[in-house]
Amino acid sequence: MTDESTLVPALTGALAAGVATPETAEIVFDIRNLSVLYGTFLAVRDVTLPVHRNEITALIGPSGCGKTTVLRCLNRMNDLVPTARVEGEILYHGVDLYGKDVDPVEVRRRIGMVFQKPNPFPKSIYDNIAFGPKIAGFKGDMDAVVEGSLRRAALWDEVKDKLKGSATALSGGQQQRLCIARAIAVQPDVILMDEPCSSLDPIATARIEGLMRELVADYTIVIVTHNMQQAARVSTRTGFFTVDVSEDGHRTGTLVEYDKTEVVFTRPSDPRTEDYVTGRFG
């Protein structure tokens, strides 16, 4: 959809090279020794984690463990926080995501995000989907893009007769699928999801989970969730984060264990993971 010439050259060139390299082809994000600071406050320390292509990677852990902070680093959302500073490296298809030539807007086109609370624009269903492609300069068949995105998000049949109706009139579950359709419309490579089902009922949650299973054939998905059963149900790999509290009371998130989901939920290697997934806290 987006003409390659509109991309930032540094990202495009390196991306093309990176994708073509067999050893990086399966790794979409190579997070190496990532630490995130807000001012002098160390929020997350030393996270090393690969994210594999066409897989759902789940990040779990208690509140304040830094899982959302790490997720937001993956499409440079933390750039919008003036005091935030990122140390270490995030390689995206082998390219330093925080390299000086990399355009964060282009990063966010390739790496979309779906938030905890559905946040459709106060516009029509159609315009919600068309918005991204339009500002990316898309000049093709917008109707086809809207229909295709809504179909991919399993929403088309429910909204095809009211595309000009307000997006905010949809149910919570429909709004969240609309947000997924909106993310898909700009043809991203990765979809980040920050607790996408936490405000939805079990039926809407099941639909989103089903949708994630379908989408992962074409996209790479990283999901932050408080619902451990959701992580167990949908993800291929799981990273468990926890909070270390220093002597002076500072709380810093760390990655405890990262493994195939089946391993994390049947034979975790770290007792802190075992305690968390089995519900034995404190």
Next chain:
Amino acid sequence: MEAPMTLQGELDALEADILRMGEIAEHSVGRSVEALLERDVALAQAVIAEDDVIDDLYLSVDRRLLQTLALQTPVAGDLRLISAIIHINAHLERIGDMAVNISKTLLSVRDLPSSPKILSQLQEMGDVVRPMIRTSMEAFSRRDLDLCLKLPKMDDPVDRLNMGMYKEVAALASDPLLLDWGMRMNMIARNLERVGDNAVDIAEQVGFLLTGEFREFTDASHEVAPRG
């Protein structure tokens, strides 16, 4: 209405019942062999009656396991414990059935002549399989992997005696009544051999509980590599 139990409460109660089943099953096997050796019909009937206790425990444990899976969605070590108990429950129920088989066989041969040599071999098998059940259940309650690994070795004489039994029975061919008795003793040897195998299987489940990896200690169809 009672408040639902915590997951830990359920797991503790299930484990306590499984350990109790293990004690009863071991006791039943011992008494069934004793009844055979002593031609004690009343004792054999007591073993048959006692199996109802094992069966009731089996059904209760099975129902609560399903309930715990459905309501508590256990994971990690809790899930492995549930899985191990599912299997151990079935193995102990089978062991109870073997004791019943042995006791019922006695009831059918009580008027036939017998061979002291064969009885002594069956006694020897009984003397090994009882401690095998105890050892595997102790390995479970103590979470002791080294103890689990002792089971295959303990099982060797049981297999050997069972394999040799048909020759002992064939040697009785000249006396039709003795041969009739011997054929049934061959079935008892087979039952005792199965008790030993079930004890090894229980130890394998304990190994899975402790390591997270299932591994057969013995396999009739393939050589099993020694543990590295």
